[in-house]
Amino acid sequence: xxxxxxxxxxxxxxxxxxxxxxxxxxxxxxxxxxxxxxxxxxxxxxxxxxxxxxxxxxxxxxxxxxxxxxxxxxxxxxxxxxxxxxxxxxxxxxxxxxxxxxxxxxxxxxxxxxxxxxxxxxxxxxxxxxxxxxxxxxxxxxxxxxxxxxxxxxxxxxxxxxxxxxxxxxxxxxxxxxxxxxxxxxxxxxxxxxxxxxxxxxxxxxxxxxxxxxxxxxxxxxxxxxxxxxxxxxxxxxxxxxxxxxxxxxxxxxxxxxxxxxxxxxxxxxxxxxxxxxxxxxxxxxxxxxxxxxxxxxxxxxxxxxxxxxxxxxxxxxxxxxxxxxxxxxxxxxxxxxxxxxxxxxxxxxxxxxxxxxxxxxxxxxxxxxxxxxxxxxxxxxxxxxxxxxxxxxxxxxxxxxxxxxxxxxxxxxxxxxxxxxxxxxxxxxxxxxxxxxxxxxxxxxxxxxxxxxxxxxxxxxxxxxxxxxxxxxxxxxxx
Amino acid sequence: xxxxxxxxxxxxxxxxxxxxxxxxxxxxxxxxxxxxxxxxxxxxxxxxxxxxxxxxxxxxxxxxxxxxxxxxxxxxxxxxxxxxxxxxxxxxxxxxxxxxxxxxxxxxxxxxxxxxxxxxxxxxxxxxxxxxxxxxxxxxxxxxxxxxxxxxxxxxxxxxxxxxxxxxxxxxxxxxxxxxxxxxxxxxxxxxxxxxxxxxxxxxxxxxxxxxxxxxxxxxxxxxxxxxxxxxxxxxxxxxxxxxxxxxxxxxxxxxxxxxxxxxxxxxxxxxxxxxxxxxxxxxxxxxxxxxxxxxxxxxxxxxxxxxxxxxxxxxxxxxxxxxxxxxxxxxxxxxxxxxxxxxxxxxxxxxxxxxxxxxxxxxxxxxxxxxxxxxxxxxxxxxxxxxxxxxxxxxxxxxxxxxxxxxxxxxxxxxxxxxx
Numbered sequence: 001x002x003x004x005x006x007x008x009x010x011x012x013x014x015x016x017x018x019x020x021x022x023x024x025x026x027x028x029x030x031x032x033x034x035x036x037x038x039x040x041x042x043x044x045x046x047x048x049x050x051x052x053x054x055x056x057x058x059x060x061x062x063x064x065x066x067x068x069x070x071x072x073x074x075x076x077x078x079x080x081x082x083x084x085x086x087x088x089x090x091x092x093x094x095x096x097x098x099x100x101x102x103x104x105x106x107x108x109x110x111x112x113x114x115x116x117x118x119x120x121x122x123x124x125x126x127x128x129x130x131x132x133x134x135x136x137x138x139x140x141x142x143x144x145x146x147x148x149x150x151x152x153x154x155x156x157x158x159x160x161x162x163x164x165x166x167x168x169x170x171x172x173x174x175x176x177x178x179x180x181x182x183x184x185x186x187x188x189x190x191x192x193x194x195x196x197x198x199x200x201x202x203x204x205x206x207x208x209x210x211x212x213x214x215x216x217x218x219x220x221x222x223x224x225x226x227x228x229x230x231x232x233x234x235x236x237x238x239x240x241x242x243x244x245x246x247x248x249x250x251x252x253x254x255x256x257x258x259x260x261x262x263x264x265x266x267x268x269x270x271x272x273x274x275x276x277x278x279x280x281x282x283x284x285x286x287x288x289x290x291x292x293x294x295x296x297x298x299x300x301x302x303x304x305x306x307x308x309x310x311x312x313x314x315x316x317x318x319x320x321x322x323x324x325x326x327x328x329x330x331x332x333x334x335x336x337x338x339x340x341x342x343x344x345x346x347x348x349x350x351x352x353x354x355x356x357x358x359x360x361x362x363x364x365x366x367x368x369x370x371x372x373x374x375x376x377x378x379x380x381x382x383x384x385x386x387x388x389x390x391x392x393x394x395x396x397x398x399x400x401x402x403x404x405x406x407x408x409x410x411x412x413x414x415x416x417x418x419x420x421x422x423x424x425x426x427x428x429x430x431x432x433x434x435x436x437x438x439x440x441x442x443x444x445x446x447x448x449x450x451x452x453x454x455x456x457x458x459x460x461x462x463x464x465x466x467x468x469x470x471x472x473x474x475x476x477x478x479x480x
Numbered sequence: 481x482x483x484x485x486x487x488x489x490x491x492x493x494x495x496x497x498x499x500x501x502x503x504x505x506x507x508x509x510x511x512x513x514x515x516x517x518x519x520x521x522x523x524x525x526x527x528x529x530x531x532x533x534x535x536x537x538x539x540x541x542x543x544x545x546x547x548x549x550x551x552x553x554x555x556x557x558x559x560x561x562x563x564x565x566x567x568x569x570x571x572x573x574x575x576x577x578x579x580x581x582x583x584x585x586x587x588x589x590x591x592x593x594x595x596x597x598x599x600x601x602x603x604x605x606x607x608x609x610x611x612x613x614x615x616x617x618x619x620x621x622x623x624x625x626x627x628x629x630x631x632x633x634x635x636x637x638x639x640x641x642x643x644x645x646x647x648x649x650x651x652x653x654x655x656x657x658x659x660x661x662x663x664x665x666x667x668x669x670x671x672x673x674x675x676x677x678x679x680x681x682x683x684x685x686x687x688x689x690x691x692x693x694x695x696x697x698x699x700x701x702x703x704x705x706x707x708x709x710x711x712x713x714x715x716x717x718x719x720x721x722x723x724x725x726x727x728x729x730x731x732x733x734x735x736x737x738x739x740x741x742x743x744x745x746x747x748x749x750x751x752x753x754x755x756x757x758x759x760x761x762x763x764x765x766x767x768x769x770x771x772x773x774x775x776x777x778x779x780x781x782x783x784x785x786x787x788x789x790x791x792x793x794x795x796x797x798x799x800x801x802x803x804x805x806x807x808x809x810x811x812x813x814x815x816x817x818x819x820x821x822x823x824x825x826x827x828x829x830x831x832x833x834x835x836x837x838x839x840x841x842x843x844x845x846x847x848x849x850x851x852x853x854x855x856x857x858x859x860x861x862x863x864x865x866x867x868x869x870x871x872x873x874x875x876x877x878x879x880x881x882x883x884x885x886x887x888x889x890x891x892x893x894x895x896x897x898x899x900x901x
C-alpha cells in the first residue's frame with residue numbers, strides 16, 4: 001500500500017465521518033418531530049465493491065406502528081362519537097336538563113293538577129294551556145336541534161371524505177417517491193416519513209391495515225378489508241345533504257363501491273371518525289328523534305277527545321299541518337315531534353280543556369264550572385302505563401313521564417359509556433404513540449454520545465492525514 | 481579511441497538516465513489521472529567487440545514499458561456514472577471519428593445528447609437490450625453501439641401476472657340469491673359472505689385498468705369469484721352494481737377440508753385469467769376467520785420517463801422510471817487482450833491493440849476472465865509517489881556519476897592534447 005492510497009483511505013474516513021455527522025444533526029433537528037423516524041448511519045463494507053461506506057437506515061417497528069394506527073382509529077372514532085353525544089346533551093339544556101321534554105312534561109302535569117283543583121279558574125286554565133304550549137315547543141325545538149346535529153354530522157362526513165380523497169392522492173405521490181428512490185437506490189427515508197405521516201392521518205378518518213408488496217409499495221385496506229389504496233387511490237364517494245328532517249335517510253359512504261358500515265354501541269366499534277359520525281347520524285340521533293316522536297304520539301293520544309259520532313279525535317295537541325296521525329297504535333310516527341302544537345281552539349278558550357270540547361263533544365253535560373273529572377283523568381294518565389314502540393329502544397310499556405325521563409337517561413347512559421370508553425382509547429393512543437416514539441423517535445442523549453464517537457474517529461483520521469503529510473514532506477526534502 | 485569510447489558510454493548513460501527521469505516526470509504529473517498506468521524504464525547493456533588488451537566500452541539501451549495490468553486503488557465518488565473495473569478488462573470506447581479504443585478510465589458523464597463520455601472525450605460502447613438480452617461477438621467490435629441514457633422516451637409495461645392472497649370466512653353465511661354474477665343493484669357486499677377487493681393493472685398503452693373482484697360463498701367450501709371492470713361501475717345509487725357491461729371473467733373456487741384452495745373451475749391450475757392477466761389465487765384460504773384480502777399485486781407500469789439510471793456489477797445499465805420500475809437498456813462491453821502490458825498507449829489514457837498484445841476478446845463484466853464493474857468509483861493511477869521520488873534521486877545520482885565519467889574522459893583528452901604542444 002502506497003502513501004497515496006493511505007491518503008485516499010483517510011479521505012474516505014473523513015467523508016464517512018462527515019456523512020455520519022450530517023445524519024446525527026438531522027436527527028437532532030427532528031428531535032420533537034413525531035413524524036420523524038430516527039436514522040442510524042453505520043459504517044459498512046459494501047459486499048461487492050469493497051468500499052467502506054455509510055449506510056443510512058431508518059428505524060422501523062411495524063408491530064408498534066400497526067398498534068399506533070389502530071389506536072389512532074379507535075380514538076378518533078370514539079372522540080367523534082363523544083363530541084356528538086355532548087352536543088346532544090347540550091340541546092337538553094345541560095346538567096339539569098332544563099330544555100328536555102321531560103321537564104316541560106312534568107310542568108304540564110303540575111299545571112293540570114293545579115287547574116283540576118280549581119276547574120273554574122281561568123288563570124289556571126290559561127296556565128295549563130300555556131304549559132302545554134311549552135311542551136309542544138320543547139318537542140319542536142328538540143326535533144330541529146337533533147336534525148341540525150344530523151346535518152352537522154353529514155357536513156363533517158363530507159369534509160372527512162374530501163380530506164380522505166386528498167390524503168390518498170398525496171399518499172400515491174409519497175408511495176411513488178418511495179418506490180422510485182428504492183429502485184434507484186437513493187435515500188428513500190424522507191419519502192418514507194411522509195408516507196407514514198399520511199398513513200397516520202388516514203387512520204384518523206378510517207381504520208386501516210397495510211401490506212407492503214414488491215418495490216416497497218404499500219397497499220391500504222380499511223379494517224373491514226375494503227381497498228383504499230393499491231397502486232392507485234380508490235374513490236370514496238358521498239352525496240352530502242344540505243338539510244335534514246326526521247324522515248331523511250342520510251346517504252352512505254362508499255369506498256371502492258362498498259358501503260362503509262357505521263359504528264355500534266357506546267364503547268364504539270367505530271374505526272376512525274367516519275364510522276363514528278355515521279353512527280351518530282344514522283343511529284343515535286334518529287333513535288333520540290324516535291323517542292321524541294313517541295312522546296309526541298303519547299301526548300296526542302293522552303289528550304284525545306271523543307267527537308259526536310264517538311270517534312277519537314286529537315284534542316289539546318294536534319299537528320301543524322292538520323294531518324291526523326295514527327296515535328293509538330304503538331308505532332313511531334316519524335317527525336310528529338316536529339309537527340306537534342297546541343290546538344288554537346284551546347288557546348282561545350282554555351275552558352275547553354276542562355270540558356273535552358277542544359275538537360270533540362263536551363263531556364261536561366251540565367256545563368258545571370267545577371267539572372274536574374276529565375282533568376283528573378288527564379293528570380292520572382301521566383302516570384298510567386302506555387304502550388310504546390320498542391324500536392325507540394326504551395321499552396314497550398311505560399308512563400309518559402317515565403318514558404320521557406328514560407329518554408334522557410338513555411342519552412345520558414350512552415354519553416357516560418362513550419366518555420368512559422374515550423378515556424380508555426385516549427390512554428391507549430397516548431401509550432402506543434409514546435411506545436412508538438420511544439422505539440423510533442430521536443433520543444437526544446444517544447445522539448450526542450454517538451456524536452462524540454464520530455468526533456473521535458474524525459480526529460483520528462485528521463491525525464493520520466497530518467502524519468502522511470509529514471512523511472511526504474520528508475521525502476520531498478530528500479529529493480532537494 | 482577508447483577515451484572517446486568512454487565519453488560516448490557516459491553520454492549513453494546520461495541519456496538513459498534522462499529517459500528514466502522523463503518517465504518519472506510523466507508518472508508524477510499523472511499521479512492523479514484516473515486509471516493512469518505508470519511507465520517504467522528498463523535498461524539493457526550494449527557491448528562492443530573488444531580485443532585482448534583493448535577494451536571497447538559499450539553503452540546502455542533503454543526501453544519503456546507500462547504497467548497496464550497492475551490494478552490501481554479504487555476511489556469512491558458520488559456520481560453513479562463513474563465506473564471502475566475491479567479486476568481484468570477494459571471498457572470499449574470510441575473517439576469522435578469512430579475509432580475504437582480500450583480504456584480503464586471510467587469517469588463518464590452524460591453529455592448533451594445523453595451519451596456517456598469520459599474526461600478524455602471518449603464515448604462508452606455497449607450492447608443494446610432492444611432485441612433481447614445481448615450476446616457478444618467474441619473477437620470483434622461488431623454490434624457495439626454508443627450507450628445513450630438520454631431518457632426522453634416513455635415506457636409502459638402491460639400487466640401479465642398478478643396475485644391475490646387472503647382468507648374467505650368458512651363460517652360465513654351461504655349467499656342464496658343476488659350473486660355478484662347476476663349484476664343487479666341488490667347485491668349485498670357485506671365483506672364477509674361477499675368480499676370485494678380491487679387491483680390496478682395496466683394495458684399495453686399504460687392505461688390503468690382497475691378490476692373489481694367479488695368473492696361469494698355459494699356452498700360450504702365453495703366460493704364464486706366474479707371480476708368486473710371498475711370503469712363500468714354504476715356512478716349513482718348504491719355501490720358499484722349494476723356494472724354497465726357484464727363480468728370480465730368468472731371462476732368457481734373449491735376448498736378442501738383444511739381450508740386450502742384445491743381447484744379453480746375444476747382445474748388444479750389456480751390462476752384466474754382476467755383479460756390475459758393471470759391472477760394467482762393459490763394463496764387464498766378458507767378458514768374460520770373474517771374474510772379479508774391480505775395482499776394483492778399486479779405487475780406492469782404506467783407510462784413514465786427515465787428518472788435515473790443505475791449500473792449493476794455486470795455492467796447492465798437499468799433505467800429507473802418514476803414509478804420505481806426498472807428496465808435494462810444496455811450492457812457495457814468489456815474487452816481484454818492476452819498481454820495487456822504490450823498494448824500501445826495513446827493520449828487520453830486509451831490503448832490500442834498491437835501484434836504484441838494479441839487480439840481483443842469481448843465479454844461482460846463478471847464473466848470468466850473479466851473483473852466487475854463498480855459504479856460510483858474511479859480507479860486511481862497506480863503511481864506511487866514515494867517510489868517515483870526515490871527513483872528520481874537514484875536517477876539524479878546516476879546522471880551525476882555518468883557526467884563525472886564524461887568529465888574524467890574529457891580531462892584525460894585535455895592531457896593528451898597538451899602533449900602535442
